[in-house]
Amino acid sequence: MKVFESSAAKMRLIGGQLCLDFVNTVGGRGVYSPRANSPSANNVLGDKLGNYFDLVEWSQHAGIITVRESRRLTEEGRRKANQAAKVFERAIALREALYRIFKAILTNRQPLSVDLDTLNDELQGARRNEKLTRAGDGFTWEWTGDATALDRMLWSIAHSGAEYLTAGDLSRLRECGGEECGWLFEDTSKNRSRQWCHMQDCGNLEKVRRFRARQHRGSKIKRSALR
Numbered sequence: 117m118k119v120f121e122s123s124a125a126k127m128r129l130i131g132g133q134l135c136l137d138f139v140n141t142v143g144g145r146g147v148y149s150p151r152a153n154s155p156s157a158n159n160v161l162g163d164k165l166g167n168y169f170d171l172v173e174w175s176q177h178a179g180i181i182t183v184r185e186s187r188r189l190t191e192e193g194r195r196k197a198n199q200a201a202k203v204f205e206r207a208i209a210l211r212e213a214l215y216r217i218f219k220a221i222l223t224n225r226q227p228l229s230v231d232l233d234t235l236n237d238e239l240q241g242a243r244r245n246e247k248l249t250r251a252g253d254g255f256t257w258e259w260t261g262d263a264t265a266l267d268r269m270l271w272s273i274a275h276s277g278a279e280y281l282t283a284g285d286l287s288r289l290r291e292c293g294g295e296e297c298g299w300l301f302e303d304t305s306k307n308r309s310r311q312w313c314h315m316q317d318c319g320n321l322e323k324v325r326r327f328r329a330r331q332h333r334g335s336k337i338k339r340s341a342l343r
Contacts, residue, residue, distance in 0.1 A: 124164040124174035130313050132302030133284065134276035137178055139215045140313075141165050145298025148219060160212075161296055168193050168200040168266070171207050175269035185263060192264045203266045210238050210270060214277050218300055221286055239278050242271035294318025 124141060131137040143162020165171055169190060176186040193200035213234035220227040245261030245268070257275075261268060280286075284302070292299045292313040299313040312318045 122164075122166075122170040122173040124170045125177045127164055127174075127177070128314055129178060130299065130301050132304060133280050134178060134180065135214055135273060135280055136218070136300045136302065138174075138211055138273050138276075139218065140299045140301075141174055141211065142298070144294075144296045145215075146296060148298070159298070165204075165208065165211075168204040171204055171269065180269055180272040185268070188264050189266060189268070192266060196266065200266055203270070206238070206267065207270060207273075209234055210273060210277075215300075217277075217281070218289060219291075221289060222291055235274060235277055238270050238274035241267065242274045245271055246275075292318050 127141070129137045131140055141164045142160045143164065146159040146161055148159050165174065172181070172186050172189050172193065175181045176183060181189065213231040216231050217227040217235070245259055245265070246257050247260050248255055249258045259268065259271060261271070288303045288308065290301055290303045290310060292301070293311045294313065295318075297313055297318050301310070301313060303310040
């Protein structure tokens with residue numbers, strides 16, 4: 117019986133792409149400087165993924181593993197704690213590499229080769245565990261690896277990242293304009309005008325900030341008129 121549910125299992129999935137939702141498994145991000153564009157740079161604020169089991173719960177929440185697979189991986193992770201910890205380290209390394217790659221795209225810079233290497237390493241592992249199969253009138257990729265492979269969620273994430281980078285419309289990639297948010301999303305609005313991860317979160321906060329700023333300016337004008 118599950119006693120505690122990770123916050124990663126309840127967070128919003130607003131990215132529009134699996135890889136972007138994975139990058140968003142943070143409470144927010146601090147100021148990012150291109151000079152800190154290195155694998156050691158970390159501007160994460162409030163990480164939603166604290167351990168391997170958070171990663172499993174998020175993966176079920178995101179729909180890349182089933183409830184049954186989640187239970188199996190949780191049990192396997194408890195039995196093989198050291199291996200699970202190593203998979204978790206790989207997951208965080210992949211997440212941050214994807215973030216830096218997408219951030220480079222947003223700021224018109226070249227991604228670091230070491231970050232592309234991280235993605236390619238995980239992608240190679242994924243490709244060893246997939247095959248092309250018939251699906252109705254067409255074809256689809258199917259995962260064939262061990263159902264208890266501790267890193268099976270990384271296969272889908274790496275595949276999503278590669279697909280988005282090679283076939284996605286990167287001109288629609290956006291970063292939330294909220295202060296210390298940093299969440300990424302695909303802007304699918306017709307006029308490409310989406311600014312926020314979610315209107316009920318950063319959108320409303322910005323409205324409050326603007327309202328208070330207007331009030332503050334108004335009070336300053338009134339005080340000036342009385343002098």
